[in-house]
Amino acid sequence: MPDAPAQALLSGWGRTAATRALVRTPSAAELGHLFSEADGRGVIARGLGRSYGDAAQCAGGTVVDTRGLDRVGEVDRSGEVEVAAGTSLDALLRRALPAGWFLPVTPGTRQVSVGGAIAADVHGKNHHAEGSFSRHVTAMTIATPTGEHRVTPAEDGDDGKLFWATAGGMGLTGIVTSARVRMLAVETDRVLVDTHRYPDVDSVMAAMDEGDARYRYSVAWVDCSRSGRAVLTRGDHARSADVSPKCQHGAQLPRERPVLRAPGHVPGGLLNRLSIAAFNEAWYRRAPAHREAEVQSIWRFFHPLDGVADWNRLYGPGGFLQYQFAVPPERGDVVGAAMGELSRRRIPSFLAVLKRFGPAAKGPLSFPMPGWTLALDVPIGPDGLAECLDHLDELVAAAGGRVYLAKDSRLRPDLLTTMYPRLVELQEVCRRVDPAGVLRSDLSRRLGLR
């Protein structure tokens, strides 16, 4: 893709706090030159723009659109594949699934780039069993202002530190250009799913504590406004013997373009307390009270929202945010407290996603930590929302937890080092590979990340 620099107004998936930057589309080889001519306003990479807040924008500076770096190699016999960092997980999956390989970790959408998945160290429904994305990356190539590095997770010293600082480092250690990903072998494109409903959040958490170990995938959808009633879905890839023969040959791929698309101009206030409560009610009622071994397509199970393009526009011009936090296993009480707080202040929230995390990755800024995570979408607008979330931040920080920077658009900077005590390790790596401080984003400026 030829580099055609253009000024553009960029915001995250939440469509808040837009800023203007020069967008460039250099090849991997041109990045060194681009770093050297950057001025004081900085450079940051941007993939598909699915971070909710300001992680992939750089006001007054340069944003490197990586989508042109989209070469996908062949999956080798051991299941490893070299992918250029601008490749979407969607493109990778379309290539790999027909050959019997699935993504080792997939977030709720396939529309994230491999580079973005590394920079945010994304997690999926299998975190309790298989960790975050970086655990399945066996090597990556990172362009930094001091040169290009090929690094692996096992290395000691500077290279190993660069690998792990990059995994969850929100793009501040350099621009990942390519990565080697270890895929998961699957026999079919189906998932066997067990579904259970629970009347409140305590009972669903107890069920997850007790039974998650038996499943590869587990996640609960919780209705914050109604005492935390929940629908727990857990499952694993179906084996050939589990499904009818016609599913065994040739994976069914979803359409390239979603059938539904949110309209370009949606008035504010469409998603309000009433409409959100109605949606949550319908979702809860639709789920079976108890069903086992239901065969679902991979697409429906992992990426239900990918069926509607630009769904973020439904929140209207005011935008929305996602609040996601994690707390240690013994502080599961914070989940209920947070939901109670939102409900008490009558803040409407779509079904929240509740998940048990397994062991943390080694990245100093990697979000997942052993324990619980809760994520909820809220439109910007309700009175007292900002203060409420500030209060929740304090509960989370006091419990030894943290909020997810890939979702953040409003954290108070003074809580950052409490939530991420290993921030200095990232900063050390940044100073070494980028002594002039070229790599910056609106997120890093807002929170003082470096």
Next chain:
Amino acid sequence: MLDAFGQPQSAVVLGGTSDLAGAIVDALVRRHCKTVVLAGRDEARLASASRAAGDAGADHVATVRFDALDVADATRAVDECFDAAGPVDLVLLAVGVLSSERDELDAARTADVVTATYSWPAVALTRAASRLREQGYGRIVVLSSVAAVRVRRQNFVYASAKAGLDAFAIGLSEALRGSGVVVQVVRPGRVPTKMTAGLPKAPLSTTPEAVARVVVDGLESGAQVVWAPPLARWALLVARAVPQAIWRRLPG
């Protein structure tokens, strides 16, 4: 940087010594604003305003002096504020001189009111806009007045200058669309402050604290025009339609 709620971490306040500006700064600092640059004329009042900002919780407070009658100096004053703040998230313009019936046949006084309420602010806003444009983002909040919407006899010199500034700000807002810089006009009712001491209480009057709340909420909505109290929007819609013969006879 601005957060998802449009709340600034750093603010420049042109006309930072007024009661209204003080209340707004207080509200901003109690949210996430840690850096405040206050610009004003009177050194003693700047000192007390910066103490108040520090007491409210600002980590870094600086002051810059300017005289709103010196239009040629406006660019220097704005640059000095920007240089003192680092990246500027919000520029609040709260500069103006109120007029009274005593002033209306005094040409020199009219020149002062118009200069301080329209000319200096227009030049300062122009400079602030180009600095923010370079940054690629930022907010400008211009304090206008409901008096600018339907001018009354009592303070028409001031009100006409505010009407000019209000129109200027709307025009600037349009000119900056797509630049990342957002301009908002706040139209408060009469706020009993130092400036209005001794005048009879007007309809649609409000308090500095109420205006501050409206400004903070307005930053969140990003609306081009924000009214304080919000009800004033509808009152003025009616007021604009009232024939002059009746308008003239209304008390207050």
